[in-house]
Amino acid sequence: MDNGSKPFHLSQERRVIVIDDDRDFLESLSRLLELEGYAVRKASNKTDAWYVLDAFPAEVALIDIRLGQGSGLTLLTELRNRFPKMACIMMTAYASVPTVIEALLGEAYDYLCKPFIKEDLVATLDRCFEHTWLTREREQAISALEQRNEELVQINAGLHQVVGSMQELSTCSTLQQLCTVLLNDVVRTSKADGGTIYLRQDDQLILKDSLNTDDAPAALSLPLTEENLFSKAMATRLPEVISDLQRQKGPASKSWSQYAKHSFLVFPLVGDHEDPIGVIAVHSEQGSPFTLQECEFGRILISLGCEAIRVLNALENVAASEERLRKIVDNSPSAILLKDYEGRYLMVNKRFEEWHGRQASDTVGKTSSDIFAKPIARIYNAQDKDVLAGGKVINEEVSIPFADGTLHSLLMTKFPVLDTKGNPTGIGSISTDITDRRRVEEQLRQAQKLEALGLLTGGIAHDFNNLLAVILGNLSLVREERECSGLIEELIDDAHASARSGAELTERLLAFGRQQELHPRVTDVSTFVRNNSRLLERTVGGEIEIVTEFGKDLWNAEVDQSQLETSLLNLAINAGHAMPDGGRLTIKVSNFEVARSQSQPKDSFARNQYVLLSVRDNGIGMSPEVADRAVQPFFTTKEAGHGNGLGLSMVYGFVKQSGGHMEIVSHVDKGTTIKLYLPTAGELDRQPVAIPQTRSESINRNERILVVEDKPAVRKLATTILTRLGYRVFEASDGFNALRLLANEQGVDLLFTDVVLPGGMCGVELAQRARALQPDLNVLYTSGYADQVFARKDVAEDDVMLVKKPFTKEDLECAVRAALEEGTSQS
Numbered sequence: 001m002d003n004g005s006k007p008f009h010l011s012q013e014r015r016v017i018v019i020d021d022d023r024d025f026l027e028s029l030s031r032l033l034e035l036e037g038y039a040v041r042k043a044s045n046k047t048d049a050w051y052v053l054d055a056f057p058a059e060v061a062l063i064d065i066r067l068g069q070g071s072g073l074t075l076l077t078e079l080r081n082r083f084p085k086m087a088c089i090m091m092t093a094y095a096s097v098p099t100v101i102e103a104l105l106g107e108a109y110d111y112l113c114k115p116f117i118k119e120d121l122v123a124t125l126d127r128c129f130e131h132t133w134l135t136r137e138r139e140q141a142i143s144a145l146e147q148r149n150e151e152l153v154q155i156n157a158g159l160h161q162v163v164g165s166m167q168e169l170s171t172c173s174t175l176q177q178l179c180t181v182l183l184n185d186v187v188r189t190s191k192a193d194g195g196t197i198y199l200r201q202d203d204q205l206i207l208k209d210s211l212n213t214d215d216a217p218a219a220l221s222l223p224l225t226e227e228n229l230f231s232k233a234m235a236t237r238l239p240e241v242i243s244d245l246q247r248q249k250g251p252a253s254k255s256w257s258q259y260a261k262h263s264f265l266v267f268p269l270v271g272d273h274e275d276p277i278g279v280i281a282v283h284s285e286q287g288s289p290f291t292l293q294e295c296e297f298g299r300i301l302i303s304l305g306c307e308a309i310r311v312l313n314a315l316e317n318v319a320a321s322e323e324r325l326r327k328i329v330d331n332s333p334s335a336i337l338l339k340d341y342e343g344r345y346l347m348v349n350k351r352f353e354e355w356h357g358r359q360a361s362d363t364v365g366k367t368s369s370d371i372f373a374k375p376i377a378r379i380y381n382a383q384d385k386d387v388l389a390g391g392k393v394i395n396e397e398v399s400i401p402f403a404d405g406t407l408h409s410l411l412m413t414k415f416p417v418l419d420t421k422g423n424p425t426g427i428g429s430i431s432t433d434i435t436d437r438r439r440v441e442e443q444l445r446q447a448q449k450l451e452a453l454g455l456l457t458g459g460i461a462h463d464f465n466n467l468l469a470v471i472l473g474n475l476s477l478v479r480e481e482r483e484c485s486g487l488i489e490e491l492i493d494d495a496h497a498s499a500r501s502g503a504e505l506t507e508r509l510l511a512f513g514r515q516q517e518l519h520p521r522v523t524d525v526s527t528f529v530r531n532n533s534r535l536l537e538r539t540v541g542g543e544i545e546i547v548t549e550f551g552k553d554l555w556n557a558e559v560d561q562s563q564l565e566t567s568l569l570n571l572a573i574n575a576g577h578a579m580p581d582g583g584r585l586t587i588k589v590s591n592f593e594v595a596r597s598q599s600q601p602k603d604s605f606a607r608n609q610y611v612l613l614s615v616r617d618n619g620i621g622m623s624p625e626v627a628d629r630a631v632q633p634f635f636t637t638k639e640a641g642h643g644n645g646l647g648l649s650m651v652y653g654f655v656k657q658s659g660g661h662m663e664i665v666s667h668v669d670k671g672t673t674i675k676l677y678l679p680t681a682g683e684l685d686r687q688p689v690a691i692p693q694t695r696s697e698s699i700n701r702n703e704r705i706l707v708v709e710d711k712p713a714v715r716k717l718a719t720t721i722l723t724r725l726g727y728r729v730f731e732a733s734d735g736f737n738a739l740r741l742l743a744n745e746q747g748v749d750l751l752f753t754d755v756v757l758p759g760g761m762c763g764v765e766l767a768q769r770a771r772a773l774q775p776d777l778n779v780l781y782t783s784g785y786a787d788q789v790f791a792r793k794d795v796a797e798d799d800v801m802l803v804k805k806p807f808t809k810e811d812l813e814c815a816v817r818a819a820l821e822e823g824t825s826q827s
């Protein structure tokens with residue numbers, strides 16, 4: 001046989017056992033075989049054969065079919081049972097067919113008939129060896145295949161689990177749920193006993209879940225210390241197997257001491273940019289339980305888990321941003337809506353629901369024509385058409401009734417909603433309610449108009465006062481100058497009375513112009529109303545019932561009481577006129593606090609708290625046009641002689657000058673309420689103090705008085721009166737002349753000066769500079785109206801003495817005396 005054709009077993013030892021009871025034959029055959037290169041052992045009986053085979057794994061046995069007392073065939077059966085892979089060749093001297101059949105049935109590989117030639121023997125043996133080795137190789141191949149098969153079954157099962165986990169993970173709606181699922185799946189796939197999952201939150205790892213793990217720390221601070229079980233995996237972003245925690249010097253941290261004999265498999269969880277977002281650690285009690293395959297499946301699961309976390313985070317971000325947007329849209333003070341190309345509502349916000357009294361669910365899918373009355377739907381549809389056709393943004397102001405029936409001005413912005421190619425797919429709209437703004441603007445316009453009118457009126461009244469001062473003063477001088485006949489006396493009296501009513505009229509105009517002299521005092525308005533109730537009854541007459549309502553714990557107001565009385569009377573008279581057939585006049589006092597949200601023109605409510613005095617009648621009321629103009633001076637709807645239109649303007653001016661606010665609420669045939677918001681005590685600006693109207697007895701007529709007045713007639717009047725009273729009088733037309741005179745003329749006792757002077761130096765400044773020259777100088781001011789000049793010049797109230805224009809001789813006499821005596825008493 002050509003050995004070169006069978007290289008696969010040339011290098012291998014060929015072990016043969018020869019079993020024969022014929023010792024000579026046994027010896028010679030063994031030698032022959034050894035010479036042929038076989039490893040040979042001999043046995044002459046069954047016992048020897050067992051003994052030899054215990055130590056010598058023969059691949060082939062040469063068995064004599066007749067073995068002394070025993071049969072070779074029996075031995076064949078026993079050998080096959082014990083060494084099934086050993087091939088047996090039977091040797092027989094009787095090549096009878098029945099024996100051969102028996103041997104082959106007994107699972108002999110072949111047989112040789114004695115005597116046999118060497119070539120037959122070697123050929124039979126080689127065939128037998130080849131067969132044996134082929135059988136063994138086939139068996140090894142089958143076993144390897146089976147093992148591979150088993151592995152594939154396991155991989156298949158693992159993949160099944162992974163697919164199942166993937167589906168499970170994709171249905172998780174919260175991070176917590178996802179962590180629980182992921183941990184369970186990783187523990188199951190890696191056949192671990194338990195584990196933990198941590199997610200990063202700011203600078204901590206937070207325990208999200210644990211399975212069969214006691215005392216896992218609830219939080220770990222980042223960065224992790226080197227000893228931490230997770231630190232390496234987190235740092236390298238690679239899974240780490242720790243086969244025996246006990247032997248790990250570093251990671252055997254205290255928290256895991258009870259798992260000292262466990263193996264750990266630690267997987268880092270990584271985010272979008274490979275940044276560590278958490279960690280999963282599973283543990284097992286067995287020595288080295290985690291196979292490569294288990295690690296691989298763990299890795300796959302972890303990467304699926306990380307993907308699921310990313311998706312969930314992204315979804316949560318989208319949901320949070322949607323929620324934020326929804327909140328902004330719903331809390332917007334504007335109505336926001338979207339419509340599709342056909343004009344059907346796709347979405348409306350809360351404000352829209354409130355304004356139009358219909359839920360979004362009732363609105364979505366409908367069109368403006370389904371929801372609004374025809375005229376309004378027509379406006380909306382036309383706007384929508386313009387927006388879609390022109391592709392432009394439109395801004396329009398529209399008047400729309402709300403669900404409660406009130407008409408509102410809306411500033412509406414409509415814009416096309418475009419698809420990615422820029423084609424319009426619908427309409428967006430944002431509407432802001434500007435009703436309040438418009439009202440406030442109107443109020444402001446009205447207030448500004450009144451203010452301008454007030455300035456004009458005040459200016460005229462001021463000049464008029466100078467004229468009246470001269471007329472009144474001169475009339476009293478004329479009366480003193482000469483003995484008057486009855487007629488002249490009468491004429492002078494009439495002139496005096498007319499000038500007096502002129503002065504009263506001027507007074508009311510000054511009141512409207514907010515330029516009258518006020519003496520605010522802390523006033524309990526309810527008591528004030530009570531005290532005036534008789535007067536009110538007399539004023540409005542018996543047909544009218546007067547009702548008073550007073551709130552609890554009322555604050556005090558700080559107002560000029562005599563002006564308040566005049567105001568109350570004016571309002572009562574107006575109410576009386578509005579109820580010619582009788583009615584009810586309700587006077588109410590309450591505290592009023594300005595709500596923060598109240599939208600009012602800035603100058604309406606400069607303070608937060610007011611005492612509200614409201615006077616309500618159920619008379620004829622005013623049309624909006626009349627109510628609009630009622631405050632203007634000389635506006636009246638009354639017949640000539642029944643009213644000159646100064647009542648409400650006086651009240652308005654007084655309240656405004658006091659730092660308060662006035663409101664008219666009136667409806668035709670329903671009645672009128674006039675609300676006076678009076679400033680609460682303690683918040684008022686300083687005002688000049690009035691001169692006490694007392695006459696002094698101690699008169700030293702030789703005192704020297706410097707009169708400073710730019711109007712020659714008034715200056716002349718003052719000079720004449722004072723000279724007649726026996727004072728030595730000097731005069732100057734402005735501050736500079738006055739100072740020059742004071743510098744030359746020593747010993748002036750009193751500076752009597754107009755507050756308003758030409759040439760840039762006012763009376764107050766003059767007084768200050770004059771006192772610098774002559775510190776003990778007394779000062780008396782005169783003015784046609786109370787100006788803020790004292791406050792502006794930072795002059796203390798107590799330092800100011802003032803006589804109001806127009807003054808009579810008596811007024812001036814008193815004032816001068818008081819001013820001189822004030823100086824005397826101070827020195």
Ligand SMILES: Nc1ncnc2c1ncn2[C@@H]1O[C@H](COP(=O)(O)OP(=O)(O)OP(=O)(O)O)[C@@H](O)[C@H]1O
Pocket residue numbers: 570574575578617619620621622626630631635636637638642643644645646647648649672
């Ligand atoms: N309570 C009221 N009811 C109805 N209309 C009123 C009421 N109060 C005022 N008015 C209207 O406002 C106008 C102006 O009122 P105001 O008090 O300023 O002047 P008057 O009453 O006409 O004249 P005066 O008060 O100077 O005698 C009145 O003419 C009237 O048309």
Ligand SMILES: [Mg+2]
Pocket residue numbers: 570573574643646647648
């Ligand atoms: Mg009136």
